[in-house]
Amino acid sequence: MDKEQASPRREFIKLTVVATCGTALCKCNKPAGSMESASEESTIKLLAPDGSLVEVARSQITPLPDDQLITGMAAREGIPGKRFVMVIDLAKCNNARACITACQKMHYQPEDKEWLQVKLMKDSEQGAPYWFPKTCFHCDDPPCVKVCPVDATFKRDDGLVLIDNDRCIGCKFCMAACPYSTRVFNWDEPDLPEEIAMCTSSPETSVPSQVGTVDKCDFCPDMVRQGKLPDCVTACPNGVFYFGDEVEDTVTNGVETVQLSQLLEDRSGYRYLEELGTKPRVYYLPPTDRMFPYERSLEDLSEERKAMYKDII
Amino acid sequence: MEASTFDQVLAKFKYPLSKPSRSWWLLMGAMLVLVAFGLVALIQQIVHGHIVTGMRDHVVWGVFIVNFIFFLGIGYSGAILAGIFHLTRLKWTKPIHRIVELFALAGLCVGPIFIFLCIGRLDRIFYIFTYARIQSPITWDVMAIMTNLIFIGTYLYIAHIRDFAKLRDTDVVELPGWKKKLYAKLALGYEGRPRQVEHLNRAQNILAATIIPTAILADSLLAWLFGMSLRPGWHSTLFAPEFILVAIFSGVALLIVMMWIYRRQYQLKDLFTDQHFYYLGYALLLLSIGFAYFTFSEYITEWYNVSETHGRWLDKFVDFGEFGIMSLLTIFLAIVVPLIVLIVPRFRTPASITLVSVLVLIGLWLKRYLIIVPTLETPYVPIQDMRMEYLHYQATWVEWALTLAGLALGVIIIMLLNTLAPVVPVADMEHDDEIVVPKPFYETIK
Numbered sequence A: 001m002d003k004e005q006a007s008p009r010r011e012f013i014k015l016t017v018v019a020t021c022g023t024a025l026c027k028c029n030k031p032a033g034s035m036e037s038a039s040e041e042s043t044i045k046l047l048a049p050d051g052s053l054v055e056v057a058r059s060q061i062t063p064l065p066d067d068q069l070i071t072g073m074a075a076r077e078g079i080p081g082k083r084f085v086m087v088i089d090l091a092k093c094n095n096a097r098a099c100i101t102a103c104q105k106m107h108y109q110p111e112d113k114e115w116l117q118v119k120l121m122k123d124s125e126q127g128a129p130y131w132f133p134k135t136c137f138h139c140d141d142p143p144c145v146k147v148c149p150v151d152a153t154f155k156r157d158d159g160l161v162l163i164d165n166d167r168c169i170g171c172k173f174c175m176a177a178c179p180y181s182t183r184v185f186n187w188d189e190p191d192l193p194e195e196i197a198m199c200t201s202s203p204e205t206s207v208p209s210q211v212g213t214v215d216k217c218d219f220c221p222d223m224v225r226q227g228k229l230p231d232c233v234t235a236c237p238n239g240v241f242y243f244g245d246e247v248e249d250t251v252t253n254g255v256e257t258v259q260l261s262q263l264l265e266d267r268s269g270y271r272y273l274e275e276l277g278t279k280p281r282v283y284y285l286p287p288t289d290r291m292f293p294y295e296r297s298l299e300d301l302s303e304e305r306k307a308m309y310k311d312i313i
Numbered sequence B: 001m002e003a004s005t006f007d008q009v010l011a012k013f014k015y016p017l018s019k020p021s022r023s024w025w026l027l028m029g030a031m032l033v034l035v036a037f038g039l040v041a042l043i044q045q046i047v048h049g050h051i052v053t054g055m056r057d058h059v060v061w062g063v064f065i066v067n068f069i070f071f072l073g074i075g076y077s078g079a080i081l082a083g084i085f086h087l088t089r090l091k092w093t094k095p096i097h098r099i100v101e102l103f104a105l106a107g108l109c110v111g112p113i114f115i116f117l118c119i120g121r122l123d124r125i126f127y128i129f130t131y132a133r134i135q136s137p138i139t140w141d142v143m144a145i146m147t148n149l150i151f152i153g154t155y156l157y158i159a160h161i162r163d164f165a166k167l168r169d170t171d172v173v174e175l176p177g178w179k180k181k182l183y184a185k186l187a188l189g190y191e192g193r194p195r196q197v198e199h200l201n202r203a204q205n206i207l208a209a210t211i212i213p214t215a216i217l218a219d220s221l222l223a224w225l226f227g228m229s230l231r232p233g234w235h236s237t238l239f240a241p242e243f244i245l246v247a248i249f250s251g252v253a254l255l256i257v258m259m260w261i262y263r264r265q266y267q268l269k270d271l272f273t274d275q276h277f278y279y280l281g282y283a284l285l286l287l288s289i290g291f292a293y294f295t296f297s298e299y300i301t302e303w304y305n306v307s308e309t310h311g312r313w314l315d316k317f318v319d320f321g322e323f324g325i326m327s328l329l330t331i332f333l334a335i336v337v338p339l340i341v342l343i344v345p346r347f348r349t350p351a352s353i354t355l356v357s358v359l360v361l362i363g364l365w366l367k368r369y370l371i372i373v374p375t376l377e378t379p380y381v382p383i384q385d386m387r388m389e390y391l392h393y394q395a396t397w398v399e400w401a402l403t404l405a406g407l408a409l410g411v412i413i414i415m416l417l418n419t420l421a422p423v424v425p426v427a428d429m430e431h432d433d434e435i436v437v438p439k440p441f442y443e444t445i446k
Helices: A009-015 A072-076 A098-106 A143-147 A173-177 A221-225 A231-235 A260-266 A294-299 A303-307 B003-012 B022-048 B063-088 B091-117 B137-169 B177-186 B194-227 B239-266 B274-304 B308-318 B324-343 B350-376 B397-420 B426-430 B432-436
Strands: A043-047 A053-057 A084-089 A117-121 A130-134 A153-155 A161-163 A241-245 A250-252 A257-259 A282-285
Touching (some): A098 A117, A098 A231, A231 A241, A250 A260, A257 A260, B022 B397, B063 B091, B063 B137, B063 B239, B063 B350, B091 B137, B091 B239, B091 B397, B091 B426, B137 B194, B137 B426, B194 B239, B239 B274, B274 B308, B274 B324, B308 B324, B308 B350, B324 B350
Parallel strands (some): A084 A282
Antiparallel strands (some): A043 A053, A084 A241, A117 A130, A241 A250
16 A cells, blocks of 8 residues: 555545545544444445545445454553564665655654654764664563553553553653653644544554643554554654564565574664663664765755754764 | 730731731732633633643643642741641741631642643543542542641641630720631630640641641642652652652742741831840751752762663753753752851841742742653653654743743632731740640650
8 A cells, every 4th residue: 555545544444445546535433333323215425446436325334343442451462472672774764754744644643743854963072973764662661661650651462562541640750750751742732634633542553642641652563454664764864763572573665575583783773762661662773874965955955944953064 | 925915916917807908909809800810711711622732742741830849838838847846846837827727728728620621621630530540650649638628727727726716705806706706616616725725736736647647648648649650760769758849848948038028018127036046047048958868869860870861861961952951050049049148147137037038939849840840851762753843842821821820829729828817826826825834745645
């Protein structure tokens, strides 16, 4: 599914009428299954795979079980037998920011809300700067989960740390507790398309954003359930992100699939701020033999954006 | 003193006990205006979201949390001081017992409001109970605050019973009929019979002995809320003791200020004597030295060998573009001025000690600001944001309006309690012997 079709994917998950069609014409505010209760007389217009409009009786619509939206307690269980892990290759990043825009599109976030950020880092005075993409680290000992007073953010068996936005009371303690500044708050009412704002909230999709609650990178478990990679992974033009499963010892950036343990061994993979003891599930490969000089990535940036890095350059 | 002397004391509180005076109404009106202004700000915050505050993704807590710590500190220190004053039976503290109890309750009522203001979804606030997680320090704090409110509320009531009985029986102050009836109910039939005296004393002893550790523990919990976070400037073992010292420091300062106000208002020179100011001035001096010690200890250990992030954090305290002025001001207000004024005998007068106390209160509010904001502005990962308001925290009018409203609410609570009972525990002082020379403590709780 390409980007254009992916954008209304919430509706897709809920309705899934004809195997691959987007359902731009349908509202998504009804949970899956509720269609059956509608009157048999009523019909609904749908887009067929060949692009033509067809009319289907509502009673004929059955949701595809594979694509059901996972909500509630089920979303707290995790995908059985998986331990998700990410490897980020710092040698390949040139701050193309495709991961950020893909993530924003995926989660209906405005331009200034970055769940995924690319920082310019410099480890020592003599050291060379490098671009540092930062997702949520989905720590195995997450300081954010410890402090949540209402169990709104939780750790799953498959390693993911997710947020239930219907539960979150917005105390922001998790944001203060996270040493990696991963979490983002909805300070005002998010500007969402109406059909997205009406969607059933799910920790797996992290959509829709709700005012007064906390959002963050979720490793896109809803995509994984469909056998797809998170959008940041596929969007990256340089193959920086490797996503995979620790149990299978495999990670892939969409182009090459490699053995996790071998990759970490060969490239001296490390975890950011290991000394904090949070046990992140994201590994970094040091920026050795870089593909791009960091300056070249700066050239295209606006003066305003360049000013962000004034402490480094 | 003769009983009639105490009647004279009671007569001084004719207003607002019989009916509030004009100045009482004026002050109350001003405070209500402030509260109303705060409500306007609150409505803004609820309608538009927290975007109307200066808080953003890095500084997720601002002035609200500063006030939260400040007012709870006042409340807890009031409880600690009330317990200490009662148990040590220091005779000179007798007239000021009531003041301490008043601000203990007011602080503990106002403080929690500020944590509610930090909550993004007030409509879900009951989740704190329905989905409570015992691992979360916020849950501990909820329990601690409620426990303390119950204990301090009960203690306050017990400490008022003798005065309620006195007001029920007195004709020194003309009271409206409904108030007489109210006092008759509130006094629970207390008539000073030996058995009643014994029971009351025992209850007060037990509660006084309980509220000291509960308040210390609750204030420590407040410190651990931050101390347990992996953040430079917060992750410190020193935090809990420092919070308690700072709380008591602010409590003694507020006690002096309130003493001075009441002394002027009710002409209580013979009850709140100059000696009271000197004694409490010495306490203030000791606490100031303790505060200096904690501050020095905190900075010297961080500075001598410093990690990269702690270094970035510490640099902000000496950078005048950041928090340099504020940290110097804190040291000046809470350490330098108290030391100079309170050590040199020539400078020590009730007025100067009161002025120092006001400055100390301001300094200790700033200290809490310096605990919260610089740490939140110094994350491990550099901020690198294009939006200025995300780089530096700047409180908005909404936050200041609600801060003033909280302060005004504290004043209102105290003023309302003033209409209910005299500022000096008259009946307690009248029956001094019954309380001051009881059996040893361990016998009374048997």
